[in-house]
Amino acid sequence: MTTSQETLLPATRRALLHRIAVAQTEGRAPSLVAAVVRDGRAVWHGARTSVEGHGPDEHVQYRIGSITKTFTAVLVLRLRDEGAIDLGDPLEKHLPGTGAGEATIAELLAHSGGLAAESPAPWWERTPGSLRPELADVLGKQPLLHPVGRRHHYSNPGYTVLGALVEKVRGAAWEDVLRQEVLDPLGLDRTSGQPRSPHAGGWAVHPWADVMLPEPIEDLGRMAPAGQLWSTTGDLARFAVFLTQGDDRVLSAASVREMRAPAAAMEAADIADGSAYGLGLQIQHRDGRLLVGHSGSLPGFLANLTISVEDDVAAVVLANCTSGPLLAGVGADLVRIVAEAEPRIPAPWTPLTEADPSCLELTGQWYWGTHAFALRLTADQGISLEPLSGPGRRSRFRANGDGTWTGLEGYYAGELLQAVRRPDGAVSHLDLGSFVFTRQPYDEGAPVPGGVDPRGWRGIG
Incomplete structure (x- = not known):
């Protein structure tokens, strides 16, 4: 994708570059790339340092971790829109015998199905997916840690189960369904389950010294629907447009709007923080704005996608380090910089063509x-x-x-x-x-329940 650097004012572009430069330097990230989307297209791309000899740009892949969950949620919503499932269906109706069958599909999408946050040992992000070939290996002996539907408890196994649901209904592998039904229609040809050159290498940066250690890159196997994907700022910019506007080839505008609405019972700490969760999307109030999107992380990588639908501005930020820059804050700042420096120009007022x-x-x-x-x-x-x-x-x-x-x-x-x-x-x-x-307060001519005192309005005395 070719981006136009001239569509933002020079001062805005410098402010964006300054923000990612501070994030990369203070967060000590080997590389950091970012993009800003406005008016349905990418209007800015920025990068700091290099990726193993290849200057990072919108075509370089980074692992996006849990942003994968949003892609999985899109597949599930497609099944619902086709009538193949209902979001109120218990999991047991479609995938019997998991031990988590009481949870509904909507609850799994919103992380309120009561499932554990992680799969049983060993640490799934750092070990081959071949160690967990079956759903039972992902869910463990006690899949449910909380009452179903009572609280938001982020669950990676929950999205593994949703990926298995997609495979069961479609009769095909999760990644094949994703490619056919989402990636290809949206033109996301640099998004894939396995890394494709050019791609960044994942690094751990020592917390107390400026030295690095390469991180392992594992195929997550069954856990893939929760965090497997690799992508680029170019592809995620297109995906942000889709999550804002919808695309009838994939999901309607009404369905993506449904994804952006709060769907989970949140904890008090989350409410105080202004956070919520929809159907595969994180929701946050920040700087007076309603932001939706998702963050992601896996060993060696951090990722964030942030959208302000009202401002029609989105940001993508990717880095190749296990920890360091807080990308959710960086993404929110990139959105704020553009929205405040170059506020959205409203469409001109036009009269209605007709009125009943x-x-x-x-x-x-x-x-x-x-x-x-x-x-x-x-x-x-x-x-x-x-x-x-x-x-x-x-x-x-x-x-x-x-x-x-x-x-x-x-x-x-x-x-x-x-x-x-x-x-x-x-x-x-x-x-x-x-x-x-x-038409009037307690109109005497209208049948107000309880009636209206016949003495009418009066003062004291």
Whole structure:
């Protein structure tokens, strides 16, 4: 992929370079490469030092570790969208006899299935996958450490199980399915299960001396769906665009939006940290932004993919060291630098091509009790309802074609809104999940549950 260095301002490019230079120097990484994505394409690529004689660029492979999980989650969502599985299905329905069959597919995707974080000894990241040929070798004698669905507990075996699910339903190896259904359609030809030249070597940097030790590169075998992949900043930039916009050849925009929504019951520490987990994606509030993506690590490598959908900016950062630079912070900083230095230019306002008169008459101010709300038509023929000022329950609604609307987000997600009319056709009130919204606070002309005091509004005395 050829990236344009001229699409960002010189000051922005220098700030990006400075940030990765500080990360590489202070983190003592043998090499660090990064890319920034905006407006659906890579607009900047940066690199520090060299990779075994090959200057690192967007074509050099690094191992991406747990970013692999996001690819596996895409395959599972494809199965769901085709109707082959349901996210509410217990694992036992499709893979009987694992000992973890009570967990649902959605819970496994969100790391809330109760499974252990790691497989039994020996240390799976540093030993051949041939030592764990069967799922039983990955899950161990006690797969479940926590009650199913009760807490978020990151689990590598959980994604191994999801990879096995893909293989069972598709009747083919996980990597073959991934290549056919995701990598090839998205043009990710430098993403693979085994390293392809040019690729970085993995290194351990001594914590107390500026010396290095080469790390082993193991084939993870059964554990591959949890962390096997190698990729490049160029390919992951394309993948970031997909995770932002969707691609109907792989997953719709609605399905990738579902991946980005919180799906796990988080621990108190995670909530305090502003962290959550969706369906194969990490979610974090940082610098006032909602960021989604995933980090990854394996011996010798660190990786991070960070996306701000609202800013339409994403960052990829890869390094070939076991520990050192905190790439999640670097990725978030790269996004922030671009978003603040060159904020997204909004699309020009244009009027609607048409507006249904029966919808137009619903616009304006409504009251839920004494709380003032505003109802507006949206460009996609839906409506939005939000507090007239300040915080509170708000949602966009999708038109159902029968005079009703379904909530798309927040408290009202999935709830039905409808306009209740009087015998003469005039609107009496809005019914939203049984709540009554009236044109005036406790409108006497509307059937407010509990009734309205006939003496009306009054002062004290």
